[in-house]
Amino acid sequence: MSIKNCTLSIFHFSRFTGMRNEQTSPDFILLNIGHAVHNADWNWRKVCSPFIRVHFIESGTARLIREDKVYELKKNHLYLTPAYTSHGYKCEGHLSLYYIHIYEEQHHHTSCFDLIDVPVEIKADPLVIQLVKRLADIHPERKLPHFDPWSYDNFPTLIRNIARQNTTPLGYEMEAQGIIRQIISRFLVHATHKNRHIDKRILQALRYIHSHLHKPVSVDMLAENSFLTKDHFIRLFKKYMGCTPGKYINGKKIEKAQRIMMTRDVAIKDLAYSLGFENDAYFNRFFKRETGENPGNYKKKIRLLAGGDFT
Template sequence: MNLQVEQMHPLVLNVGLAIHNADWNWKNVNSPFTRLYYITEGTAQIELPDGIHTLYPHHMYFIPSFTVHTNICNSHFEHYYLHIYEDHYSEDDWLEQWEFPLEIKASPLDLSLFQRLCEINPHMSLQKSDPTTYDNNPTLMRNLLKNRQRAFCDKVESRGIVLQLLSHFFKYAQPRNEMEDNRIAKAVRYIHKHISEEIELEKLAELSCLSKDHFIRLFKKGMGTTPLQYVNQKKIEKAQLLLLTEELAVKEIAFRLAFEDYSYFNRLFKKITSMTPQEYRRLYSR
């Protein structure tokens, strides 16, 4: 896989130290960002699709985006957390191109890196550990806006730290084998990668080696929504991000996301967010 470091633009959404006493218990968490943990004290467990794993002190853990998992904590437990979002300038979802190890042994330097990341990003810690309080699109957009408003020197240092931490996991990572991926997951990755283009249902069904009707049924069963609804949702989420991070006219944003009908884009945006693009930009850019 010909991945270049120049393609990697990780953004820090949240970083901080969490202290728990048998209260880190959240079921079926599924986030659009990657999580890194550094365990400092105690133990807890995390249930992933392949089983239950114990989290140990002085180890780091990697939870990919869109991975359904459950946290289990029955005693005292402390850990640093880091939520990483892939910058929309990236040509590919590079974190999704690799199979990363869940666990690696950490070093004292890794602990120092987490501490430094917290020091230069004091306003990016979570107020509550309940994922429902921060794992939602409005909060995601506000965090991305906070990221943009930081001092340039802090952005540069943060990116360097994140890349250092990720480098340990890349040492043991393996490129994904597309043939091993399930059919719907392959279609979802295609949608994410080509969200700025017109995405045809026939193309998605072809990628999944399914008839169109069979693909729609399987997609809805696996994702809880139709392919068209999912594509529209992701396009509007991308539009929300562009509204807050780019000084582009709304019409230009609609064009960039392959909406030829500007009126339809406005109607769809309001249907999904309950406000117009202009209202959204005014509300969250303050």
């Protein structure tokens, strides 16, 4: 794919999110990359990870099961599974593949996959095949020691892998970012709106919420921007999202707080203010209500799991 076509891929994604004038380019952290050869031993059920999975099939056959759909994995094809997507694998013979695990760090923009659907399978062009292999060559330390998802798909391992990014030479880190964006862009050019049947006013509100998590977001303001009364807006939001807008907003802020604590050492007070909370006491209470523990203890646990490496 040419530079021009790659640029068009990002522009195409911007059209879907409706935020062409805001930062929409996602930041990715490489967790794992490697080559694996399986012989009827790649069989797992109910895998659900907090990171994106990409597989490039080099040879052999297997099946990917997602949402009761079965995809026959084919040679020279790429397969993408977004974070928090329940899926499984079935392999009854030889299979040679490359695996890539990617953590998406969200800032003041929505996730790649919040409002769009990307294809599960695409044909890999010669350039992207070279890029996958190059990514594996420059990061041999990121290969998995074991292929059992339960051995690496857990909170402590995720924290350590994210923290490990800080020790990667800048040149390799920049190259990895470029390669990951090239790979993801191949899927994004074929993306479609996920919520085609959601009221456009709610979609607009969702886009605003995701791009303004660093500021106070009021239900009154969202209703006014949607040209609806507050009560009508709340009813419409609950109809499509299954919860009140206030609960949705605060839930997304807490998710963002957890992601920030996983990658940076930030004082709890500064974190609360950076997410638009009026004060850290309110943030502490809401964080504990959502996660079961206060943010101070949560932060200490993360630092312990990561070995304190947040430099």
